[in-house]
Structure formats: C-alpha cells, structure tokens
Amino acid sequence: xxxxxxxxGLALTVALAVGSQILASRLRxxxxxxxxxxxxxxxxxxxxxxxxxxxxxxxSVLVSLxxxxxxxxxxxxxxxxxLKGVTRRVVVRLLVLGVVLTWGAVLCLGPGLFDxxxxxxxxxxxxxxxxxxxxxxxxxxxxxxxxxxxRVLMWEGSxxxxxxxxxxxxxxxxxxxxxxxxxxxxxxxFFGSVAVGLVGGAVGAALLWFTLQRLRLGETLGTxxxxxxxxxxxxxxxxVYDDSGLIAAIVTGLxxxxxxxxxxxxxxxxxxxxxxxxxxxxxxxxxxxxxxxxLVPVLLPCVALVAALVLVVRPLVALLSTARTDxxxxxxxxxxxxxxxxxxAASTATTFSAALTDAGLRDADxxxxxxxxxxxxxxxxxxxxxxxxxxRLGVVHVARARPLLxxxxxxxxDLARSLRTAGLDVLMWAGSARERNRIEEAxxxxxxxELMAAATAPQARLxxxxxxxxxxxxxxxxxxxxxxxxxxxxxxxxxxxxPPDSPGVVAPYTAxxxxxxxxxxxxxxxxxxxxxxxFHVRPASASGPSGQRPLFVVRRDGRLEPVADALRVAAVEGxxxxxxxxxxxxDEWPTG
Numbered sequence: 001x002x003x004x005x006x007x008x009g010l011a012l013t014v015a016l017a018v019g020s021q022i023l024a025s026r027l028r029x030x031x032x033x034x035x036x037x038x039x040x041x042x043x044x045x046x047x048x049x050x051x052x053x054x055x056x057x058x059x060s061v062l063v064s065l066x067x068x069x070x071x072x073x074x075x076x077x078x079x080x081x082x083l084k085g086v087t088r089r090v091v092v093r094l095l096v097l098g099v100v101l102t103w104g105a106v107l108c109l110g111p112g113l114f115d116x117x118x119x120x121x122x123x124x125x126x127x128x129x130x131x132x133x134x135x136x137x138x139x140x141x142x143x144x145x146x147x148x149x150x151r152v153l154m155w156e157g158s159x160x161x162x163x164x165x166x167x168x169x170x171x172x173x174x175x176x177x178x179x180x181x182x183x184x185x186x187x188x189x190f191f192g193s194v195a196v197g198l199v200g201g202a203v204g205a206a207l208l209w210f211t212l213q214r215l216r217l218g219e220t221l222g223t224x225x226x227x228x229x230x231x232x233x234x235x236x237x238x239x240v241y242d243d244s245g246l247i248a249a250i251v252t253g254l255x256x257x258x259x260x261x262x263x264x265x266x267x268x269x270x271x272x273x274x275x276x277x278x279x280x281x282x283x284x285x286x287x288x289x290x291x292x293x294x295l296v297p298v299l300l301p302c303v304a305l306v307a308a309l310v311l312v313v314r315p316l317v318a319l320l321s322t323a324r325t326d327x328x329x330x331x332x333x334x335x336x337x338x339x340x341x342x343x344x345a346a347s348t349a350t351t352f353s354a355a356l357t358d359a360g361l362r363d364a365d366x367x368x369x370x371x372x373x374x375x376x377x378x379x380x381x382x383x384x385x386x387x388x389x390x391x392r393l394g395v396v397h398v399a400r401a402r403p404l405l406x407x408x409x410x411x412x413x414d415l416a417r418s419l420r421t422a423g424l425d426v427l428m429w430a431g432s433a434r435e436r437n438r439i440e441e442a443x444x445x446x447x448x449x450e451l452m453a454a455a456t457a458p459q460a461r462l463x464x465x466x467x468x469x470x471x472x473x474x475x476x477x478x479x480x481x482x483x484x485x486x487x488x489x490x491x492x493x494x495x496x497x498x499p500p501d502s503p504g505v506v507a508p509y510t511a512x513x514x515x516x517x518x519x520x521x522x523x524x525x526x527x528x529x530x531x532x533x534x535f536h537v538r539p540a541s542a543s544g545p546s547g548q549r550p551l552f553v554v555r556r557d558g559r560l561e562p563v564a565d566a567l568r569v570a571a572v573e574g575x576x577x578x579x580x581x582x583x584x585x586x587d588e589w590p591t592g
Contacts, residue, residue, distance in 0.1 A: 018277070021280050030135070036283060037287075040288065042287075065231055067165075067343060068230055068234035071249045073272070073275045075256075090152050093322075095156060106124055109308060120356075120363050128374055131339055131341060132341075132345075139338065145390050146395050148327065153338055161246065161344040162243075166193050168243065173242075194247060200244065201248045201249075209262060282346070294369040309339070318336030331393075333393055334390055337385075340382045346375060349371035401559055402424065402465055403560055404489075405429075407435070408434070408438055408472075410438070411530075413438055416428055416439075416442070424554060424558070430446075469496070470482055481493075482495045495515065496516070497517075517563075517564045528580070536581050537577070540553070547581065550578075553570070554577075556572075
C-alpha cells in the first residue's frame with residue numbers, strides 16, 4: 001500500500017468507527033448493529049480498510065492489548081459488594097454451565113452443519129462461549145431491566161470473556177501440539193495461565209496504588225498511569241502465556257474499584273472516550289477482514305447454529321443456573337434471552353483462524369466467517385428483541401421518574417412527600433443522623449449511607465435514579481456535587497440556588513442554571529416554609545387559589561420536569577402540578 005492508501009484507510013476506519021456509533025445513538029439501537037455491517041461493507045467495497053495491510057502481522061497483538069483496556073474499564077464498573085448471595089451463585093453457574101453447554105453444543109453441531117473436522121468445531125465452540133461487556137452493557141442500557149437481572153448479566157459478561165479467551169488459547173495450543181487426542185489437551189495450561197493472570201493483576205493493582213495513592217497523580221496523569229499500567233501488565237502476562245493478560249486486566253480493574261485506599265479519579269472522560277473509540281475501531285477493522293465470498297457457503301448453516309444457541313442452549317443454561325433461587329420466572333426467562341457475542345469472540349477468531357490455517361488445519365479458514373455471522377446474528381436478535389421481550393416479561397424498570405432529593409431539612413422532606421403524593425417513587429439522602437431520622441419518620445425511602453461516595457466512583461451509575469436535586473443547606477456542597485455527579489445519573493442533576501449574598505467560595509461562581517429559577521433560592525424556600533408556606537399537589541386542569549408558585553410538573557407518562565419560569569408552565573390535561581403556596585396572610589409568591 002502507498003502512503004496515501006494508508007492515510008485514507010486509517011481516516012476511513014476512524015470515521016466509520018465514530019460515525020457508526022453516532023448513528024446508532026440517534027437511532028436508539030446498540031452500536032454493534034451499525035458497526036458490524038459498516039466494517040464489512042467497507043472491507044468489501046474498498047482496498048484500504050484492511051488491518052492486515054494497514055498494521056501488518058502485529059494486528060492481533062494490538063487487538064489483544066485493546067481488549068485488555070476494555071476489560072480493565074469493565075472491571076472498574078463492577079462492585080464486589082453486589083456479587084454476593086444469590087447473585088454470586090447464579091453468575092458462577094452461568095459461567096460454568098454456559099461454557100460447558102455452549103462449547104459442547106457447537107462441538108456436536110459443527111461437523112454436521114459446516115462439514116468441518118472436530119478440531120475446527122472444538123476451536124469454534126470455545127470461541128463462541130464468550131459474550132462481553134462491550135455488547136451486553138449497551139444492550140442493558142437500552143433495555144433497562146431490573147437491578148437483579150442487570151447485575152447478573154453484567155458480571156457474567158465481564159467474567160466470561162477472559163475465561164473464554166484463556167480456554168481458546170489452551171485449545172489452540174492443544175490442536176497445534178497434537179490435535180484432540182488423549183493427552184494433548186493441556187488442562188494444566190489453563191490453570192497456569194489463570195495463575196499468571198492473577199499475579200499480573202496483583203502487580204497491576206500495586207502499580208496503580210503507587211501511582212494514584214502514593215504519588216497523588218491528578219486526573220490527566222492518573223489516566224495516563226492507568227493506560228500504561230494495563231498495557232505493561234497485559235503485555236507482560238501475554239509474553240508468559242497467550243491471553244493471560246486479559247485476566248490481569250480485569251483483576252486490576254476489579255481491585256482498583258473495590259479495595260479501599262485507591263484514589264481513583266472520579267471523572268475519567270478521556271479514558272471512557274478512548275475505550276469507546278477502541279471498541280469502534282476493533283469492530284470496524286475485524287469486520288473488514290471478512291470477505292463476502294467466505295460467507296456464502298456458511299450462511300444458512302450459521303442461521304441454524306444461531307437458532308440453536310438462542311432458542312435452546314442459552315435458555316437451558318439460564319434455566320439450570322437460576323434453579324432454586326429467588327429469581328422470578330420472568331427474570332429467569334429474560335436471563336435466558338441475553339447472550340450476544342462480542343469483541344473477544346471476534347478478536348480470538350481473527351487470531352486463531354489465521355494461525356490454524358497457516359498450520360495446515362483443514363477448513364480452519366471458516367472459523368472467522370462463522371464467528372462473524374454468529375456475532376451479527378446474536379446481536380441482531382437480542383438487539384432488536386431484548387426490549388420488547390423485557391417489556392412483555394415485565395422486567396423493565398418502570399418508566400416513571402425516580403428523583404433523588406439530597407438534603408434533610410423540613411422543607412425538603414415535605415417536598416419529597418408532595419412528589420410522592422404526585423405518584424413518584426422518591427428517594428432521599430442526608431448526611432446527618434438527625435436529618436436521616438427525619439426522613440425515615442416521614443416514610444420516605446432512605447438511600448444507603450455510602451450512596452454519595454459511590455456516585456463519584458469511577459464509572460459509577462445511580463441505576464434507577466432519573467434525576468438528582470441537591471437541596472442541602474451547604475451551597476458549596478450543592479455546587480460541587482452538581483459537577484461531580486453529572487456522569488453518574490441517567491438524567492439531569494439540579495441544585496437549589498444560593499442566596500445572592502452567599503459567602504460560599506464555589507456556589508456563587510458555578511456556571512449552570514439552578515432549579516426553580518433565580519428568585520427561589522435555598523434561603524427563600526426555607527424561610528417561606530418556616531413562616532407557614534406549604535407544598536400542594538393538584539391536577540393541571542384544576543384551578544387553585546392564587547399565590548401558588550409551580551415548582552414541578554409531573555407528566556401523565558410519569559416524567560418529572562422542574563419549573564424554572566412560573567409564568568410559562570407548559571402543563572396539559574393529565575399532568576400534575578407540585579406548587580408552593582403563599583405565606584399565610586399574604587397573596588404573593590415567595591421571592592428572594
């Protein structure tokens with residue numbers, strides 16, 4: 001390739017990776033549904049989007065290190081406190097039974113469907129046991145199932161990838177050393193590679209602790225330290241044994257996210273952006289290596305294989321894994337309808353298919369096209385049907401708003417009561433024991449004591465919380481928490497306005513609008529409530545006494561919208577208003 005071809009190929013790959021994800025977000029579908037056909041089409045129509053020509057034989061090495069970064073990022077988002085009790089039992093069963101039954105099914109079906117030798121079917125089976133956070137995570141964000149189901153599927157998807165990759169490396173070396181004959185399958189190599197990965201994870205965690213805790217690096221240098229640590233540890237482990245670096249990467253992430261003492265940056269926009277770009281580049285590049293000619297002979301058999309995996313194998317795995325647990329039948333059914341294949345399957349197929357073909361194994365060149373079609377098939381099936389299936393089963397989070405009110409002053413608690421009267425599921429958090437007791441006495445659900453700390457953790461999400469209202473009597477806390485929590489909540493984070501003469505060092509100068517507009521500050525609301533003003537709830541179509549100031553509109557579909565301008569309230573029939581009444585003896589709205 002000429003220099004111009006390389007530049008064009010790199011530019012087109014990046015453009016497709018980013019453009020596909022933007023298009024998917026606009027269409028509200030998982031990005032893989034766009035990335036896979038985009039990469040395949042680019043590879044078929046052009047001669048420049050080919051990683052083997054752009055990067056050369058080292059492409060598989062870059063893929064392995066890239067996947068390590070993805071798994072490290074996934075590890076940061078896993079909370080060990082959630083892996084307990086029934087969740088732990090189900091996840092362990094899904095890993096063991098999922099690997100065994102999926103591997104066995106493909107090993108049995110492969111020779112008959114594709115007319116390939118047992119060695120190829122075995123290699124294909126171990127490749128297809130993986131799933132992965134790169135595809136499960138976006139699907140769960142799209143579907144929004146119950147917390148219990150989401151936890152199980154995220155843990156399974158994150159842990160099965162390194163396990164499957166290690167098993168793939170073991171099978172690969174076993175085939176090269178003597179096929180599938182007795183004595184040539186190296187079980188010891190699997191446990192040895194896991195040990196290498198665990199040691200590497202411990203080394204990576206120690207390096208992160210030193211750089212982030214001892215050296216106290218900030219956000220920029222802290223992000224660079226994380227990148228360097230994951231790459232160094234994963235590369236070192238892979239040098240000892242293939243793909244053991246994936247174990248090291250996820251162990252490093254798990255340790256950093258769950259062991260006290262790590263000073264992880266609360267906001268990691270660059271790291272998150274980098275991982276998102278890597279995912280797009282990998283799927284575009286790997287899809288481009290698949291040729292239309294290679295897909296034709298395996299297309300119909302792949303349809304049958306996908307049907308068997310989706311309709312028989314996965315439901316059976318879920319049924320056995322969730323037996324005798326507290327999971328309801330509908331939750332068990334949805335777990336049985338979620339097993340898409342992702343980037344690890346694609347990357348291992350790319351590496352092992354080429355190597356086995358070069359080694360002279362018959363039909364090894366069919367591993368990649370079969371894997372590609374299974375990825376496309378499972379992503380399409382689950383991506384297009386997961387949400388309606390979840391809705392039919394009743395495991396989707398209720399669409400109504402679930403606001404979190406932070407603060408425990410009397411007026412805040414009374415406001416929470418009014419929102420609950422309007423039909424919302426309200427959650428509250430407060431720091432002092434006195435305020436927390438006040439919330440409990442009011443019968444409002446009290447968030448866990450560590451909620452605010454968890455909300456600032458790396459990649460933390462306040463699942464189920466649709467908006468946050470910071471209403472404490474500390475204006476600086478409200479201003480800082482608004483900034484920090486923006487990436488932790490599905491909706492918006494609001495704060496009550498500080499008084500005009502606020503002595504705070506942050507609140508008066510923090511950009512962004514405040515809830516209820518500039519005239520209803522924290523001091524005004526608290527003072528008006530002390531003087532007798534109270535909150536009221538009434539239908540938008542009903543008339544009320546004069547002097548009531550609208551604060552919220554609860555839409556008929558359950559959405560919650562704060563009112564910033566009382567003179568322009570866009571409420572329609574079926575909506576509900578939450579209002580602040582006037583101070584007794586007056587007929588005017590409270591003002592600052």
